[in-house]
Amino acid sequence: MSVKVPSTRTRVGKYELGRTLGEGTFAKVKFAKNVETGDGVAIKILDREQILRLKMVEQLKREISTMKLIKHPNVIKIYEVMASKSKIYIVLEFVDGGELFDKIASRGRLKEDEARRYFQQLINAVDYCHSRGVSHRDLKPENLLLDSYGVLKVSDFGLSAVLSKQVQGDGLLHTACGTPNYVAPEVLKDKGYDGTGSDVWSCGVILFVLMAGYLPFDEPNLMGLYRKICSADFAFPSWFSSGARKLIKRILDPNPVTVSSRAHPCYCF
Structure with a gap:
């Protein structure tokens, strides 16, 4: 037996x-x-x-x-x-729906309504983090998980900054970190940056990726990539609505003078 x-x-x-x-x-x-x-x-x-x-x-x-x-x-x-x-x-x-990245990789671009729904959830989470004095600093679709009901969850706070502890005397963060294609121009310039504004830039890149199915800034050469980011050199696909174009254009604004307003745009489109 x-x-x-x-x-x-x-x-x-x-x-x-x-x-x-x-x-x-x-x-x-x-x-x-x-x-x-x-x-x-x-x-x-x-x-x-x-x-x-x-x-x-x-x-x-x-x-x-x-x-x-x-x-x-x-x-x-x-x-x-x-x-x-x-x-x-x-x-x-435990979040059982996988990464948002996988959804784009398997299906390509999302319809605007679906992209809007995920973007609003992302912005709500990021806005809350900022209200608690936290900057994520590595927002990208690989760090956004979905549950079985389609609820988005921000994960991986390994590069996050608690602003009250990590800003320097000039009130800015100085550690350059994040994933190159999603990083804000001011992070690349090594003169200090506002963590809230740089997070919102990454959200703008994510929204573009959700709706286009590809990155707004993508170059095989890092220096070429950084040049494109710093001059916000990208083009919208024909299917983007005027509302989406207006919002993304406002967020992906590399002008250091207007960068502070990026942290508080109207996030609706």
């Missing part, structure tokens, strides 16, 4: 680890089940030794404290943080 051996799943606290959802340079994200409630969560697993070696302790602390500060329906929730001798575990809300 064969005896069925029960499968042993790895447990971390009250969570039973399951499949891998994603893997990055510094972390692995796994699906897990809360054995007490049966609810699914996502657990970001980081190697302590690697975090120390790469001097990422402060960045990780900032990411965790920032996420604890942000409680908004369009931002990924953080539930708890645990640690073992070798690993750090960040327990997050």
